[in-house]
Amino acid sequence: MGLLSLLFGSGNSKLQNIKTALNAGALIVDVRSSAEYASGHAKGSINMPLSVLQSGVKKLKNTSSVVLCCRSGARAASAQIILNSHGIQSINAGSWQTVESALKN
Secondary structure (H helix, E strand, C coil), rough: HHHHHHCCCCCHHHHHHHHHHHHHHEEEEEEHHHHHHHCCCCCEEECCHHHHHHHHHHHCCCCCCCCEEECCCHHHHHHHHHHCCEEEEEEEEEEEEHHHHHHCC
């Protein structure tokens, strides 16, 4: 197993973790800008840009878990740190297309 797989999980296990979280009722939060979100997003996701996540974290307090996505996973990683600091369980799904794929399979 390579270093990247150890850090981020293999594609199949990552997809399975996302599916498991979604099946358990996780909320999908896309942390891209509103314009990026409008150009395409995972079905059922809400848009909460990373720039406003800190101030909007109260809206997520009653959520059991969150699946985070963006364009590549970098902003979702930053969002995960913010949510974890507030005691909110989250998964960095990477791109919104990965979440879309998990929803279809």
